[in-house]
Structure formats: C-alpha cells, structure tokens
Amino acid sequence: MSSFRFTTFVLLVCSLSAAFSEPAVRDHDITLEDYFSQAYISHCEISPDGRHVAYIEVRWNKEDDQRNYDLWVVNVETKQRQRLTFERTSEYAPQWAPDNRTIYFAANFEREGEEKPPYDGKTQVWRIFRDGSGLTPVTQVKGGIQRYELAWDGSSIYYTVTKDHTIEDWADLRNEFKDDLEFGHGIHKVSELWELDLEAWKAEKLVDETRYIRSFAVSPDQTRIAMITDPDQLLISHEGKSEVRVLEVKTGNAIDLADPQWRDEAPSPFGWLENPVWSDDSRNLAFSISFDGYPTWIFAATFAGNEPEIRQLPRPEDVEVNGGLKWIPGSTKLAFQGDHHALERIYSVDLETGVSELLSPEIVVIDDFSISRENSRIATTQSGHDYAGDLFVGLLSEEPERIVKVNPQVDRWKLPKLGLVQWKGTDGDEVEGILELPPDYDGEAPLPLIVAIHGGPTASAKFCFRYWIYHRSLFPAKGYAVLLPNYRGSTGYGDEFMTDLIGRENEIEVQDILLGVDAMIQRGIADPERLGVSGWSNGGYLTNCLIATNRFQAASSGAGVFDMTMQWAEEDTPGHVINYMEGLPWEKPAAYLKASPVFGMRKGIKTATIIHVGEKDPRVPASHSRGLHRALHHYLDAPCELLIYPDAGHGLSSYTHRKAKLKWDLAWFEKYLEP
Numbered sequence: 318m319s320s321f322r323f324t325t326f327v328l329l330v331c332s333l334s335a336a337f338s339e340p341a342v343r344d345h346d347i348t349l350e351d352y353f354s355q356a357y358i359s360h361c362e363i364s365p366d367g368r369h370v371a372y373i374e375v376r377w378n379k380e381d382d383q384r385n386y387d388l389w390v391v392n393v394e395t396k397q398r399q400r401l402t403f404e405r406t407s408e409y410a411p412q413w414a415p416d417n418r419t420i421y422f423a424a425n426f427e428r429e430g431e432e433k434p435p436y437d438g439k440t441q442v443w444r445i446f447r448d449g450s451g452l453t454p455v456t457q458v459k460g461g462i463q464r465y466e467l468a469w470d471g472s473s474i475y476y477t478v479t480k481d482h483t484i485e486d487w488a489d490l491r492n493e494f495k496d497d498l499e500f501g502h503g504i505h506k507v508s509e510l511w512e513l514d515l516e517a518w519k520a521e522k523l524v525d526e527t528r529y530i531r532s533f534a535v536s537p538d539q540t541r542i543a544m545i546t547d548p549d550q551l552l553i554s555h556e557g558k559s560e561v562r563v564l565e566v567k568t569g570n571a572i573d574l575a576d577p578q579w580r581d582e583a584p585s586p587f588g589w590l591e592n593p594v595w596s597d598d599s600r601n602l603a604f605s606i607s608f609d610g611y612p613t614w615i616f617a618a619t620f621a622g623n624e625p626e627i628r629q630l631p632r633p634e635d636v637e638v639n640g641g642l643k644w645i646p647g648s649t650k651l652a653f654q655g656d657h658h659a660l661e662r663i664y665s666v667d668l669e670t671g672v673s674e675l676l677s678p679e680i681v682v683i684d685d686f687s688i689s690r691e692n693s694r695i696a697t698t699q700s701g702h703d704y705a706g707d708l709f710v711g712l713l714s715e716e717p718e719r720i721v722k723v724n725p726q727v728d729r730w731k732l733p734k735l736g737l738v739q740w741k742g743t744d745g746d747e748v749e750g751i752l753e754l755p756p757d758y759d760g761e762a763p764l765p766l767i768v769a770i771h772g773g774p775t776a777s778a779k780f781c782f783r784y785w786i787y788h789r790s791l792f793p794a795k796g797y798a799v800l801l802p803n804y805r806g807s808t809g810y811g812d813e814f815m816t817d818l819i820g821r822e823n824e825i826e827v828q829d830i831l832l833g834v835d836a837m838i839q840r841g842i843a844d845p846e847r848l849g850v851s852g853w854s855n856g857g858y859l860t861n862c863l864i865a866t867n868r869f870q871a872a873s874s875g876a877g878v879f880d881m882t883m884q885w886a887e888e889d890t891p892g893h894v895i896n897y898m899e900g901l902p903w904e905k906p907a908a909y910l911k912a913s914p915v916f917g918m919r920k921g922i923k924t925a926t927i928i929h930v931g932e933k934d935p936r937v938p939a940s941h942s943r944g945l946h947r948a949l950h951h952y953l954d955a956p957c958e959l960l961i962y963p964d965a966g967h968g969l970s971s972y973t974h975r976k977a978k979l980k981w982d983l984a985w986f987e988k989y990l991e992p
Contacts, residue, residue: 345729347794353377356723358698358706363687364417367694371411371420382972390447393710396720401449414471421467469537474513477530482507505549536599543593556892559590584611587892596644609893612812613638630666633673637808646690656809659780682781700781731756733793740836742829750802753793764798765990766843770852770859774806796992804829820899822912823862847990864924865917871989873982875929879941881909889935918948925956927985931965
C-alpha cells in the first residue's frame with residue numbers, strides 16, 4: 318500500500334473525530350465476549366415538552382439466552398436517567414401522555430402460575446409514571462393485543478386484536494380438522510380495532526374487519542383512523558394486496574384510498590404499504606410504499622373536501638427513503654430517514670412547496686428519531702465512527718447533544734481504522750465501500766481480506782462503528798482487513814444505481830465486488846492468497862455466487878439462496894424474486910437459471926465454506942443451505958460445514974446462537990486464511 322493512499326485514509330478518519338473528543342487511553346483489544354457487553358437503544362420517544370426522553374434499552378442476558386428489553390427515561394437537561402421496568406420480558410413502543418408525566422408502553426409480562434391477563438405472557442398496554450411509580454395494566458385482553466396508539470389528547474387507547482376467519486369455501490371441513498391439519502389457505506387471521514376510554518374505562522369495538530390490520534394511525538382530532546390492511550396476516554398478501562383504508566369514526570364508514578399511483582403506475586405490483594402518520598392539524602395523512610429493488614415512494618393524502626387529494630412527495634437527489642415518517646409539528650413538513658451514500662440522515666420535504674431540507678448532522682447514521690410537539694426538539698439514536706446507537710437531543714436547527722452513552726466501555730476499545738474507499742465497478746461506474754483495518758495497521762504488508770456483504774440487497778453498509786456478528790470490528794482486531802462493498806442495488810447512491818440490478822443478479826453486483834477486491838489487492842491492502850467472503854441473507858446469496866469464482870480461500874455463507882426457483886416457491890416474500898427476475902419462473906426460466914448459484918457448482922468449488930442457517934427461517938428456508946452443503950460435501954468434496962440453529966428464524970436472536978456463529982467463523986477463517 319502506498320504511503321500516499323494510506324495517509325489519505327488516516328486523514329479521513331481524523332476529520333470525523335472532531336465532533337467527539339477521543340478518550341485518553343484506548344488500551345483494550347476487542348474480544349468475542351465484548352460483543353455481549355454491548356447495550357442497544359431500540360426506540361426513543363421524546364415527551365411533548367421536550368424535557369424527557371423515554372427509550373428502550375436492550376442488553377444481553379446470558380442466563381435467559383436472549384436480549385432483555387427495558388423501559389428507561391432520561392432528563393434532557395440534567396442527563397439523569399432511570400430504569401423503569403425490570404421484568405425478564407420485552408417492553409416496546411413507549412408513548413407519552415400529554416401531561417409529560419405518564420408513559421404508556423406495550424409488554425408481555427409473565428408470572429409463573431398466572432393464566433389470565435395481564436401476566437399470562439400475552440402483550441398488553443401498560444402505563445407508568447416517569448419516576449417509576451404507578452405501574453398499571455391498561456388493557457387486559459384475552460389473547461393480548463397486536464398494536465396500540467394513545468390518542469393525541471390522552472383520553473383513549475386504540476388497539477387491535479386478531480381472530481381466526483374461515484372462508485366459505487370448504488368451511489365445514491376446514492373447521493372440523495383445523496386443530497389436526499395445516500391448510501395452505503382458507504383459515505387466516507383478521508383484525509378488530511377497539512377504543513378504550515381511559516376515563517370511563519369502557520371499551521368499544523370500532524372495526525370488525527374481514528382483513529388484517531397491519532398498522533394504523535389515529536388523527537389528532539380522533540375523527541379518522543387510517544389503517545394499512547391486508548387480506549390476511551401473511552407477508553405474501555402484504556406484497557401488492559395491502560390497502561390504505563380510512564375510517565370515519567363518527568359514521569363508521571370506511572373508504573379505501575384510490576391506488577393507481579402506488580399500484581398501476583408503480584415500478585412493481587409487489588409494494589409494501591407502511592408508515593401511516595397524521596399531521597397535527599388532522600388534515601394530512603402520509604404513508605410510504607416500499608419495493609424490493611426499487612426506491613421507496615412517499616405519498617400524502619389531504620382531507621379538505623369530499624375527496625382526499627393524493628400526491629406523491631419528492632425526495633432529495635440520491636437519497637433513498639428508509640422509513641421513520643413523522644410530521645414536524647405546526648408545519649406542512651414531513652420528516653423521514655434517508656440513506657445517502659453510506660450514511661443515514663433525517664430529511665424533510667414540504668408538502669406545499671416540495672422543498673427538501675437536511676435536518677441532522679451530515680456525517681451520522683440515524684437509527685430512530687422523535688420530535689416533540691411543543692418546541693420541535695428532536696431526539697435521535699445515532700451512530701458515529703467511535704460509538705453506536707447513543708441518544709442525542711437538540712433543536713432542529715442546532716447540533717444535537719449526546720445525553721446518553723450506553724456503552725462507555727467502548728471508549729477504551731482499540732477500534733478499527735475506519736474509512737471509505739471507492740473503485741471502478743462494472744461498466745466503469747464508481748462503487749463505494751467501507752474498509753476496516755486493524756487498529757495498529759501500519760500499511761507495510763498486505764493483510765488477509767474478508768469481504769463482508771450486506772443483505773437486502775435494497776440496503777447498504779453504513780459508515781459508522783459497528784460490532785456485530787457479521788465480521789465488523791472483531792475481525793480487524795484479529796488482524797484482518799474487512800471490506801464492506803455497497804454494490805449495485807444498494808441504497809443511497811441514486812435510483813439508477815439501485816435499479817441497475819434488476820434482471821442482472823449474479824452478474825453486475827458480483828463484478829462490482831470482485832473489482833473491489835482487485836482494487837484492495839492493487840493498493841497493497843489485501844493479500845491475494847488470503848481472501849475470504851461472508852454474508853447473511855442476500856449477502857449469503859452473493860457468497861454462494863462468489864465461491865463459484867474460486868477467487869476466495871474461505872467463505873461464510875449465512876441464510877443464502879441456492880436456487881431462485883426454490884426461493885420463489887418457499888420464501889414468505891416471493892415478490893422479491895419476481896422483481897429481480899422480472900417475471901415468474903415459467904415466464905423467465907433463463908433468468909432464474911442464470912441467477913441461481915446451484916448452477917455455478919459445475920465449475921468445481923475449492924473454497925472452504927461454512928454454512929449457517931436458522932432451522933425455521935421463512936425468508937430463506939434452510940433447504941437452500943442443505944442443498945449447498947449436499948453439493949459441496951457429497952459431490953464436490955470441498956471443505957465445508959453446515960450449522961443449523963434450532964428454532965431460529967431469519968436472524969439469530971439467542972445468546973448461544975450468536976456466540977456459536979462468532980466462534981465458528983473466527984476458527985474457520987483462522988484455519989484457512991492464517992491472519
């Protein structure tokens with residue numbers, strides 16, 4: 318690696334350090350066990366007066382083999398924080414009452430021997446005072462609630478419950494055998510929407526749907542309720558069949574918003590409607606629709622006359638919407654999280670003018686945000702180059718102040734050298750990635766390189782500190798360089814960069830990644846004889862594609878697709894496959910063949926590959942990983958191992974499973990790459 322290139326890299330890191338002072342001594346080498354010392358903030362909610370923030374803090378509990386979720390509150394001015402809940406269960410979705418003193422939240426509290434609500438392990442709404450007193454169950458619904466929302470004035474709680482619905486066709490036989498057989502369709506979940514008056518403590522059913530209510534939002538004046546509804550609870554139904562339904566509370570009538578703008582005129586028929594949110598004057602309803610492989614669109618419906626006026630809102634150039642829709646109080650501006658290059662920031666767009674603004678610092682990765690009603694203070698959970706997921710508060714026009722540091726131990730860790738790198742990808746277009754190097758790397762000799770590929774692919778690797786099970790931080794500490802490529806199809810690099818991947822999977826993005834590896838070799842960073850590749854979900858799929866090149870000595874494939882036709886047939890969101898293949902298997906057989914890693918096995922695989930998958934993964938079923946293992950072990954005689962995690966879904970959630978993945982990957986790459 319030339320001294321000029323390395324100096325440029327160091328200067329980039331130093332420029333990011335100015336915003337936060339460095340600790341006096343970083344003397345701790347990152348270990349595997351350090352991963353489980355980390356806390357996370359999963360949600361933040363600022364009080365109406367902007368003086369307190371409620372948030373959910375998540376910490377690992379080795380004894381329970383899982384992470385524990387607890388409700389906390391922090392005083393913005395004094396930074397004094399207090400833990401409010403101590404149950405060994407999950408608390409989530411905190412919402413403030415208008416009195417700035419009472420916090421509502423959802424939890425599935427459970428006590429041994431309790432068979433009735435609220436301690437039977439089913440989700441209920443609870444409330445507690447911000448000083449930790451007065452814990453009270455608000456709902457005690459048999460079977461629990463699904464979703465809830467506190468009325469703007471605090472007078473009511475709205476919540477949904479589900480029930481079974483049997484279609485008329487073969488209803489008698491289905492009901493007779495429903496406890497003994499599993500049907501492909503015909504018996505599914507539908508929703509009821511209830512309002513609980515918090516003064517009279519009287520519950521009233523508002524909606525008895527024959528559809529499933531996936532999310533809802535109550536207008537501040539409580540005259541309308543917007544609902545995202547699906548034919549049933551299955552995600553395959555949410556793709557393309559979800560609707561925006563608006564209930565007029567007074568009359569009980571509901572209308573479905575006309576959908577040609579986000580259906581007939583959309584780039585794909587398989588869009589996910591999400592994020593309904595009302596402006597504080599109850600006139601404007603915003604919502605989004607997301608597509609695998611295409612940019613997310615935002616719409617706003619204005620209720621001013623007999624028919625709502627619906628329009629699509631513009632986005633800043635090269636910014637992809639990533640959720641978090643919230644209206645700025647007292648305005649016609651809608652705020653949202655947006656990906657731009659390897660950063661995630663907060664933007665706004667004005668409903669009246671279409672003008673966009675950047676509301677957060679430029680160099681930051683935002684995980685969540687909340688805006689106070691009274692003074693437009695904004696609370697964010699955000700990450701920088703030397704911290705992850707801390708809580709910040711400030712006015713929209715000011716630099717925010719960190720008020721909670723959940724991982725002070727990180728201040729002593731020897732962090733990887735973190736930088737952005739660019740190279741020429743397929744067709745000569747620029748591709749960017751994040752490069753992590755060992756903290757003491759001097760640039761004198763090339764390193765073993767692991768290419769860690771993000772999932773999605775409609776996502777991106779973020780330019781911030783991360784220590785998680787997908788090779789960031791720990792592997793640089795063990796002497797590896799880690800390259801995280803934001804390959805074609807990633808978010809934050811413009812619509813064309815994203816949609817170029819449509820119809821070109823297992824081609825254009827594979828070349829982008831390989832050219833990135835070539836660039837790291839040419840710059841003296843990577844040793845061409847010690848190359849590894851890893852990924853989970855779409856990253857696992859691309860790992861399966863890349864091992865067919867025999868460029869890599871070792872690989873870790875996690876929950877990766879092996880055959881596209883099988884993926885369409887088995888996964889819970891098949892619109893993903895249809896979008897990228899540009900049709901169904903019998904319509905585009907050549908596309909499915911070309912994109913499937915199974916047919917790359919004909920080249921003869923030499924890469925030593927460890928395979929991870931959850932036993933009950935609905936997104937990329939375990940049959941793919943079993944098939945890859947069969948090919949490598951029984952037919953190609955390639956070094957491999959298959960690890961199937963019992964009862965696990967698409968992501969590994971237990972302490973034991975995450976530790977197993979980390980230990981196996983460390984041992985695997987150490988054996989074949991010799992750092």
